[in-house]
Amino acid sequence: MPALADRLLPWFAAHARDLPWREDGVSGWGVLVSEIMLQQTPVVRVDPIWREWLARWPRPSDLAAASTAEVLRAWGKLGYPRRALRLQAAAVVIAAEHDDVVPDDVDTLLALPGIGAYTARAVAAFAYGRRCPVVDTNVRRVVARAVHGRAEAGDAAARDLPDTEALLPDDEADAARTSAALMELGACVCVARGPRCADCPVVDLCAWQHAGRPAWDGPVKKGQRWAGTDRQVRGRLLDVLRGADGPAGAAALESAWLTDPAQRARCLDSLLVDGLVEQLADGRFALPGET
DNA sequence: GAGCCGTGGGA
């Protein structure tokens, strides 16, 4: 539907946020780092960390040469620190097999660790101007409302990709900008709670508006618990090691989670398995590669 | 494919 893109492109040109990874001259590497950091993580928290990373590791080979401990400390409290490990692993492959240049085609990107269906297409579109549908939670919500007249997107479905592809204009550069505009609309206007329809550039084309903004009648998404979960305990343990000058003894780690010693031990073991922590010969624990 | 994997801000 070119009609939607015809509205979105001028709106995006006028209202797009000034994000550092959107500036002219940002490399494919810069875009890839931003996309990994932005997975399940708000823009405001990514912004300063992204700047630090690109200044410190301007090429994939620079990150590839860093120690895991450095990488995890630089990741800070962005969350989901396994993303940092996978990003470094991707950098190793890019440096060794792709001449230190982030690939520009979806299939090659998909083969890299930590890069899935969303990120591969986001990099192809935003870094290289490719015409490929970029489907994230924002785009799925926009399509659910504007195209299908539903309040929420529900579970990901096989038709998400063709549904989104149908919205892209033929011109490659315009299509890439449309993908960015769809995401921006979902992030800033067509938001999950309290959509600002009065500010929407496609409100008169929106199927959800035409249907009278019906409430969501699909399955209710089950919320993930947090308090007392292994995720919380892992986060506490890693936070201790990030904040320590060097290796930490058992006592320091025990203090991170006193509620349930068995759970603490299990979580520490899982961190070792994941490669987020290593144990030294003397029994102490540290971020991997810490000297 | 359902569940797991961090963190913090806003309603």
Next chain:
DNA sequence: TTCCCAAGGCT
């Protein structure tokens, strides 16, 4: 306070 959720990926 509690709950929701924010540019997902992996198993």
